[in-house]
Amino acid sequence: MQLVLVRTVTGLEHLAAEELADAGHRVVEVSKRQVIVEASPEVVERPPLVADDLFEVYGVAPDPGRTRAGLTAALREAIRSVPIARGAFAVSASFQGPRNFGRYDVEDLVGERIARLTGGRYHSRRYGVAPPEERSDWRVVLDGKTLWVSRRPYAVPLHRRTWRRQTVRGSLHPPVAAAMARLAGLAPGHEVLDPFCGAGTLLLEARALEPRARYAGVDRDPAALEAARANGPEGVKWRRGDARRVDDPVDRILTNPSGTTA
């Protein structure tokens, strides 16, 4: 079992926790924008669709509170053994509540400690210089109760989907689309329609969730359809049409329409 820190969009914490529990992982804690899970190793290959990002936890300590001395001691306690990796890495930190230190102070303390333990090359974000493309990303969270030190097992955040080549104005954030698809209660054999499909985000996330349903996407804008076809060349029937004239018999309509349809 690996302790895993899952980050979410605000409001989707419980849906992500439910998705993780359905996949057989043990949810330990749900808090603001975060779910902590005791996960089996396959969580990395099959991460929750509703998650924004996922990190493997390598250090835990009680949240040290306000002072920098407390922070230094807590980091010493939390970061004892981390995977050896000599490449470049960056650290991103966030915390809640008032502190006598800033996020770059946390990041630099963590970065310097990890560099000492691993021989890796720490890239500080303090000076606004872009980090090297090839790197691993560490995430530190002080949530008011616990200090978490974790590392992303992927090169890019989870919400950056490999299928997404194009977007249109109003395209959904993929984890939000995944959350909508979960709430739709899709089942095998369902006919699912998005009459304002845009670049296809909703149907492509829905198909990842329930591959045994059938999907159709309609949009009146040829550029949107081109984007949808580029994003999902298979598995969804995309067609041009006016939502006001679509009368397909369907089990579910999954959509985020435009403000105007005229």
Ligand SMILES: C[S@@+](CC[C@H](N)C(=O)[O-])C[C@H]1O[C@@H](n2cnc3c(N)ncnc32)[C@H](O)[C@@H]1O
């Ligand atoms: C907010 S976007 C949908 C974004 C999509 N969910 C995504 O994530 O890419 C709304 C889409 O509705 C389309 N649209 C607006 N009026 C329409 C109509 N009457 N019939 C069909 N499509 C329409 C627009 O062309 C636009 O692509």
